[in-house]
Amino acid sequence: MNKADVMQEYNEFERKLINSFNGAKESDSNLTKFVSKDRHGSYISFFNFDESRTESIVREQLAYFDERNLCFEWKTYSTDVPSNIGEVLLANGFKQEESESFMVLELAKAVDEPFDDLLITEVTDSKGIRDAIRVQEQVWGGDFEWQYHYLLNLKQYSPESVSIYVVYVDNLPVTSAWLTFNGSSPFAGIWGGSTVKEHRGKGFYSLLLNKRIAEAKSRGAKYLIIDASDMSKPIVAKRGFEVVAITTGYTSPSR
Structure with a gap:
């Protein structure tokens, strides 16, 4: 690469x-x-x-x-x-x-890994997307209402641009993640990828990672990207993602 x-x-x-x-x-x-x-x-x-x-x-x-x-x-x-x-x-x-x-996977070189599709729920309506965001709020804290509105609008007006996945345990959302496509761009992006603390170590993150890699390949994307935290980095590196840059966000001061 x-x-x-x-x-x-x-x-x-x-x-x-x-x-x-x-x-x-x-x-x-x-x-x-x-x-x-x-x-x-x-x-x-x-x-x-x-x-x-x-x-x-x-x-x-x-x-x-x-x-x-x-x-x-x-x-x-x-x-x-x-x-x-x-x-x-x-x-x-x-x-x-x-x-x-900022890590990139060349999908042509990605090895397929098995995953149990029965454990994964693709959500498309406001209730399901709210469940996906509820996981993010529990894991990271802060105001995610903007992300809820963004994903809901994206799913309503350009449904092919995003696939949103949730893992439920006893009817409660415990892991969520999504996959985005941007028109004719050669890149697909994986975002979210979070599991509430009580359910970590059960393979749910890898489950949704494998699902999204498989979908991105099947839809013809050339690259898959992720902004990987220190927790995610070793997991995605094992799947072939390579570091291309370090990304840092700066949030504006409150006025």
């Missing part, structure tokens, strides 16, 4: 061309951003500008979102320019989140 080429493809197909359900995409010569209809959920998707302009552009975006009373995330990759973006964001009051590994 030529990681530089993969990252360039990813920038073009995924960071510049984003789904805008439950919000709007806005782009100029400096960056691409998603502006959510909810207070949370907006983010800077792609950026590229001269280092001398970092301070002014960061302040422009703060003013833009402040005017709309919206919180937003500025997501960075270790391959991005300008390289001083992190320090400028911190100097302007952003909070740095934990870094994750």
Whole structure:
């Protein structure tokens, strides 16, 4: 895998061309951003500008979102320019989140692993999607209402763009994850991938991972991507995912 080429493809197909359900995409010569209809959920998707302009552009975006009373995330990759973006964001009051590994799997080289489809429920309606989000809320805490609205709108208006899966135990959702597709992009993305503490160690994460790898392959995607936490990284590495960059999110200061 030529990681530089993969990252360039990813920038073009995924960071510049984003789904805008439950919000709007806005782009100029400096960056691409998603502006959510909810207070949370907006983010800077792609950026590229001269280092001398970092301070002014960061302040422009703060003013833009402040005017709309919206919180937003500025997501960075270790391959991005300008390289001083992190320090400028911190100097302007952003909070740095934990870094994750942006990892890519070449699906043509992926080995099929068996999984029990009977343990997996694909959810498509508001109740099922709410169950998927309830798992995320229990695992991570915080406000996930924006994510619920995003997935619900995506499933309603572009159902082929997302597959959402839940594992239930005694009728309670204990694991959830989803798989996204973006038009003609060669990339599919796996997100969520979380299990409530009481049910970890039972193979549910790997179950949904194997399911999503199989689906992405069957639908003709070339690459599968994940932002892997330290907990997920060794699991997906065993399946052939390779680290292409380190990604770090910065959340805007509360106003």
